Amino acid sequence: MKQSDQVECPVCGMRVGRHDREISYRQMNFAFCSEQCxxxxxxxxxxxxxxxxxxAPKQNGQVALKRRRLHLQQPLSTEGEVLVGEMLRGLMGIDAVTVSGDTIEITYDLLQVSLEELESAITAAGTRLGEGWPERLRRALIHASEESEIEAREATPPHHYLP
Ligand SMILES: [Zn+2]
Incomplete structure (x- = not known):
């Protein structure tokens, strides 16, 4: 591919072909490395x-920190607290994690971490804990994620976006 046919994925900065998954937004065209971006x-x-x-925050090299609080139906054991904390801190773009009993608080950079990535880290911790924890943790996250779906709907979609 010629250098001139490449642009940056605006989300992660990867070089991509000018027309890869292209959308038009405010009379500008953007290409993306992945469906996720x-x-x-x-x-x-x-x-x-x-x-x-x-x-934009991303253009200024800023981060967009978002805090999400998860409430669990029953408190984690000390071992569980450590494990969930470790799995979440292992992700890129995590600013702070507090795990205490039945509350998990995650502060993360919206520009770097997606809800899917949070979910897979939390599910991985649940799988290692067993005893109903994968389901319990996932349910707590799904409950917290409703808030972000409402925000996404409020954001103005580019009107000439063609799926
Ligand atoms: Zn990307």
């Missing part, structure tokens, strides 16, 4: 593009 962009385009006369 494209979905993240469409959910919060202003984080990557900015408003007129105002650079």
């Amino acid at each position: 494209r979905a993240r962009f469409l959910a919060h385009p202003h984080l990557y593009v900015g408003y007129p006369g105002q650079a």
Whole structure:
């Protein structure tokens, strides 16, 4: 591929072909390395593009920290607290994790971590704990994720986006 046919994926910065998974947003074209990056962009385009006369957080090298609090039906054991904390801190873009009894608090960079990645880390911890924990942890996260789906719906979708 010629250098001139390549652009940056606006979400992760990877070099991609100019027309890969291309969308048009505010008279600008964007190409994406993956469906995951494209979905993240469409959910919060202003984080990557900015408003007129105002650079986006991503363009300024900033982070968009988001805190999510999960409530569990029953408290974790001390071993469980350590394991869940370790699995979450192992992800890229995690700012802080507090696991205490029946509450898990995760502060993460929306520009780097997706809900799917949080879910797979939490599910992996649950699988290692066994005894109903995969389901219990996932349910707590799904409950917390409703909030972000509402936010995504409120964000203005690019009107000439063609699926
Ligand atoms: Zn990407």
